[in-house]
Amino acid sequence: MKGFVTALLLACVALTSRVKADDLSGGECLECHLEIEDPITELWKDDVHAHAGIGCDGCHGGDSTKDDSELAKRSGSGYRGQFTPRQIVLSCGGCHADIEYMKARKPLLSVDQLEKYWTSQHGKLLAKGETRVAQCVSCHGAHGVREVNDPKSPVYAANVPATCAHCHADAEYMSEFDIATNQYDEYAQSVHGKALLEKNDVRGAPACNDCHGNHGAAPPSIDAITNICGTCHSYNAELFLGSPLAPGFKEKSLADCVACHGKHLITHASDDWLEDEPGGACRKCHETGDEGSDLALYYADTLGSIRQSFDEIDELLARAEVKGMDVTEGEDYEQAARQGLLQARTLIHAFSKPVMEEKVTDIAQNQAAALEVGYAQLKAFDDRRRGLAISTLLLLLLTIGVAIKIRTLPPLE
Numbered sequence: 001m002k003g004f005v006t007a008l009l010l011a012c013v014a015l016t017s018r019v020k021a022d023d024l025s026g027g028e029c030l031e032c033h034l035e036i037e038d039p040i041t042e043l044w045k046d047d048v049h050a051h052a053g054i055g056c057d058g059c060h061g062g063d064s065t066k067d068d069s070e071l072a073k074r075s076g077s078g079y080r081g082q083f084t085p086r087q088i089v090l091s092c093g094g095c096h097a098d099i100e101y102m103k104a105r106k107p108l109l110s111v112d113q114l115e116k117y118w119t120s121q122h123g124k125l126l127a128k129g130e131t132r133v134a135q136c137v138s139c140h141g142a143h144g145v146r147e148v149n150d151p152k153s154p155v156y157a158a159n160v161p162a163t164c165a166h167c168h169a170d171a172e173y174m175s176e177f178d179i180a181t182n183q184y185d186e187y188a189q190s191v192h193g194k195a196l197l198e199k200n201d202v203r204g205a206p207a208c209n210d211c212h213g214n215h216g217a218a219p220p221s222i223d224a225i226t227n228i229c230g231t232c233h234s235y236n237a238e239l240f241l242g243s244p245l246a247p248g249f250k251e252k253s254l255a256d257c258v259a260c261h262g263k264h265l266i267t268h269a270s271d272d273w274l275e276d277e278p279g280g281a282c283r284k285c286h287e288t289g290d291e292g293s294d295l296a297l298y299y300a301d302t303l304g305s306i307r308q309s310f311d312e313i314d315e316l317l318a319r320a321e322v323k324g325m326d327v328t329e330g331e332d333y334e335q336a337a338r339q340g341l342l343q344a345r346t347l348i349h350a351f352s353k354p355v356m357e358e359k360v361t362d363i364a365q366n367q368a369a370a371l372e373v374g375y376a377q378l379k380a381f382d383d384r385r386r387g388l389a390i391s392t393l394l395l396l397l398l399t400i401g402v403a404i405k406i407r408t409l410p411p412l413e
Contacts, residue, residue: 027064028072029056043144046152052105059083059091085131089117092136116216123216132173134217139163155214158200160207161187183208186265206232222255229257239349259284269345271307274300292351299348302360306341309367310334316374323381330373337366 033041044050049058057064061078063071073079083091093114095101102111117123122133139155146153154163165184167173174181187193187208195205211220211228220228230237240246240256249256260281261269273281274296276288286292313334317327340363347356 027055027057028067029060029062029064031067032069040143043141047143047145048147049145085133085135086126088137089114089123089126089135093117113215116213119218120213120216121218134167138167139214157202157207158196160209161193161197164208183264186263190264190266191268192266204232222253223250225258226256233257236346236349239347240351243349243351245351271300271303271345274303274348276300295351295353298353299356302356303341303344306337306344306360306363306367309364310338310341313337313367313370313374316371316378320374320377320381323378325377325381327373327377330370330377333366333370333373337363337370340366 030041030044055064056062057078059080061080062073063077063079066072073081080087080091095105096109097111097114099111102109117135118127122135125133126135141154146156148155150156151158153159161184168179169181169184171181188197192205195201196207199205209217210231212218226237226241237257246256248254249259260273276293276297277283280296282292282296286296313330317330317334320330321327340359344356344359344363347359350356
């Protein structure tokens with residue numbers, strides 16, 4: 001608490017040098033830095049603070065009206081020059097944690113970033129004097145800070161993994177912290193990573209901060225795993241928490257979802273995970289022949305039978321369709337059954353045979369209806385063909401009869 005109060009007091013210093021909202025130029029500071037071709041000036045053109053009218057002295061202090069650097073930085077001008085990591089946090093927090101100031105500037109922006117930062121793993125280490133941890137500039141940049149929803153921003157959803165990896169994938173940099181550095185490589189191969197990095201699914205695919213937090217970034221506790229995964233996979237989490245496995249996981253301090261699906265290298269779940277083979281998800285805990293193993297085999301056999309039935313349905317409906325028969329109704333039943341199969345795979349998280357049996361019955365009914373349509377259409381085709389053959393024969397007989405009759409008629413005079 002003492003550290004937080006100190007932070008707020010120091011942050012007040014930063015507030016005294018804010019510039020007016022209409023000062024977009026950066027004053028004489030920018031003029032001089034343009035003359036020396038400082039690359040900072042190029043970044044500053046796209047900076048959200050520059051667009052908001054905040055000049056150089058808003059962070060660095062000094063007198064931006066002076067065209068002489070010594071006068072601009074003279075004693076009493078409040079010039080702060082370069083910042084230490086701690087000073088960066090306090091300077092940024094000086095505005096972003098000020099409710100009234102942010103209410104006037106950007107009322108929808110959260111003002112708890114500073115408070116959260118001190119609870120993060122980064123903030124806790126910084127408070128202890130470790131300066132090699134991430135702070136505001138590490139992730140947002142310094143003079144080219146962009147909006148979070150700007151694709152060029154390092155904290156844009158699709159860029160977050162690479163931003164975090166800048167430190168966390170650097171084995172030499174992370175060596176003294178005893179933290180693994182393979183998270184990014186694993187994430188990039190995962191279903192989440194492929195969706196975000198390859199398909200650019202910024203709305204549906206989670207990045208590092210969706211699970212770890214951003215300003216309050218920290219490793220999730222074991223008790224929090226289900227809630228974190230459940231943010232997106234809510235029904236799965238609900239089923240698991242109501243399952244007979246949940247109490248056992250808690251008792252043994254197992255990390256719910258992670259125990260079966262893994263952490264950063266999360267792959268598509270497969271029915272093969274249920275098989276009685278080494279490497280299967282269920283085999284991590286269950287020996288062949290115990291109750292959990294038997295339930296897994298029931299799931300595997302049941303889902304396998306359902307998949308085989310789909311092969312029969314597809315072949316049957318295809319035969320009928322090739323013959324020109326309408327199989328739309330059968331395809332609707334099949335689609336309903338396939339949707340049921342997706343739901344059945346989700347219901348595995350309930351770890352309950354009765355719950356699964358109810359869904360399997362529903363799937364079987366739709367599959368049976370699809371097969372009935374297929375067989376009915378093939379029968380209708382055969383009936384139609386037989387009817388056509390009989391009609392053709394009768395027409396032929398009629399034609400022959402007419403021909404014979406014509407021959408028996410007396411010639412015309």
